[in-house]
Amino acid sequence: MTATSRILSLDVADFRNLETGPFVPAKGFNLVVGENGHGKTNLLEALYVGLTTKSFRAHKLGETIARGKEAARVRVRIEADGITREQRANLGFSGRSFLIDEKRPDTYATYASKTPLVLFHPGELELSQGGGAHRRKLLDRLLLYVAPMATSALTAYAKVLRERQSLLEEGTAGDRELVTFEELLVRYGREVERARREIFGLLAPQAVAAFRRFGSPGKMLALDYLTNVPEDDEAYLRMLRVNRSVDARRSSASIGPHRDDLVLSLDGAHARGFASQGQHRALVMALKMAEVGVLEAKYGTAPIFLLDDLSSEFDAARLTALLEALAERDAQMFVTSTRKELFAEALRHEDARAFEMTNGHLETVSGA
Numbered sequence: 001m002t003a004t005s006r007i008l009s010l011d012v013a014d015f016r017n018l019e020t021g022p023f024v025p026a027k028g029f030n031l032v033v034g035e036n037g038h039g040k041t042n043l044l045e046a047l048y049v050g051l052t053t054k055s056f057r058a059h060k061l062g063e064t065i066a067r068g069k070e071a072a073r074v075r076v077r078i079e080a081d082g083i084t085r086e087q088r089a090n091l092g093f094s095g096r097s098f099l100i101d102e103k104r105p106d107t108y109a110t111y112a113s114k115t116p117l118v119l120f121h122p123g124e125l126e127l128s129q130g131g132g133a134h135r136r137k138l139l140d141r142l143l144l145y146v147a148p149m150a151t152s153a154l155t156a157y158a159k160v161l162r163e164r165q166s167l168l169e170e171g172t173a174g175d176r177e178l179v180t181f182e183e184l185l186v187r188y189g190r191e192v193e194r195a196r197r198e199i200f201g202l203l204a205p206q207a208v209a210a211f212r213r214f215g216s217p218g219k220m221l222a223l224d225y226l227t228n229v230p231e232d233d234e235a236y237l238r239m240l241r242v243n244r245s246v247d248a249r250r251s252s253a254s255i256g257p258h259r260d261d262l263v264l265s266l267d268g269a270h271a272r273g274f275a276s277q278g279q280h281r282a283l284v285m286a287l288k289m290a291e292v293g294v295l296e297a298k299y300g301t302a303p304i305f306l307l308d309d310l311s312s313e314f315d316a317a318r319l320t321a322l323l324e325a326l327a328e329r330d331a332q333m334f335v336t337s338t339r340k341e342l343f344a345e346a347l348r349h350e351d352a353r354a355f356e357m358t359n360g361h362l363e364t365v366s367g368a
């Protein structure tokens with residue numbers, strides 16, 4: 001059991017358009033309002049990078065460095081159970097470092113799993129409408145917290161997959177060399193597939209329950225982990241071998257967990273090509289609430305919530321339902337919006353604070 005983590009402060013330097021520090025949030029609900037393009041998402045991104053080593057929107061972390069600058073820095077102070085720690089990200093074009101209390105953690109995964117958080121943002125509608133990559137990412141993010149060892153297998157798998165692919169495309173490697181890579185693919189691929197199934201087993205019942213609460217009345221959600229990885233390792237290896245020339249032509253391996261999917265069905269029909277816009281939104285909400293549920297079961301406490309601009313994607317009723325469900329959890333929450341009026345109820349709470357973002361400058365507008 002871990003104590004609930006709360007962010008005490010955020011300091012940034014040369015991170016996108018954000019002015020230098022300190023941002024001191026309330027323990028509970030935090031609203032960041034402002035017009036389009038002023039830096040609200042940048043603020044959540046800074047928190048996300050500071051806590052996870054990754055951005056949820058930049059392809060390369062270098063994009064987050066303020067234009068004309070050489071490096072960006074993010075420093076987050078977090079309190080859990082009376083103990084304060086500092087997570088710090090230094091991002092340069094040629095290198096980066098992540099430190100917890102001035103020390104380098106063993107791996108990025110150690111750093112990223114320290115402070116559990118769940119992000120809700122408009123791009124996540126793809127979780128229901130988009131390709132399998134979005135849903136694999138959800139499972140893989142949970143791996144980080146629930147089965148961190150499998151995160152290393154995932155990294156190793158991706159690396160070996162790339163290496164085999166370049167050998168195939170160069171066309172000069174012999175059978176023995178390729179087999180060495182394919183044996184590694186079987187080993188890591190199997191590990192990834194098993195770990196994902198474990199996460200799937202935790203996520204699926206939570207998603208079904210959440211869909212009952214947030215979903216379309218009368219519709220039943222079912223989830224399935226669809227793998228193309230053969231059950232038997234020998235068969236897996238054989239298929240990799242058989243597919244070599246096909247894989248070389250299509251620039252990607254035909255077999256492996258990088259092609260698995262978490263399939264969502266509504267009353268027996270695949271949601272991706274069948275669900276209405278409203279149903280897609282309900283499905284995304286169910287998956288995100290399931291993500292929250294899996295983390296709560298693991299840590300015994302709620303994660304920190306980052307909600308970016310949901311009023312642009314969710315109608316008021318659904319947004320209210322989500323805020324109510326999250327508020328039950330007594331967790332710290334960061335919400336951005338262009339519309340302050342939607343959050344009047346949440347802002348009445350004594351642990352709530354509202355900020356206004358103008359050209360990267362943040363000002364407290366209400367709350368102690």
Ligand SMILES: Nc1ncnc2c1ncn2[C@@H]1O[C@H](COP(=O)(O)OP(=O)(O)OP(=O)(O)O)[C@@H](O)[C@H]1O
Binds near residue numbers: 035036042063338
């Ligand atoms: N590397 C960078 N250096 C300086 N400024 C940047 C950098 N990257 C983005 N910006 C600026 O950040 C601003 C966008 O910030 P952000 O996406 O956080 O806006 P927002 O308040 O979330 O807007 P919206 O309500 O439209 O979502 C833009 O003005 C953009 O020019």
Ligand SMILES: [Mg+2]
Binds near residue numbers: 040041308309
């Ligand atoms: Mg934004």
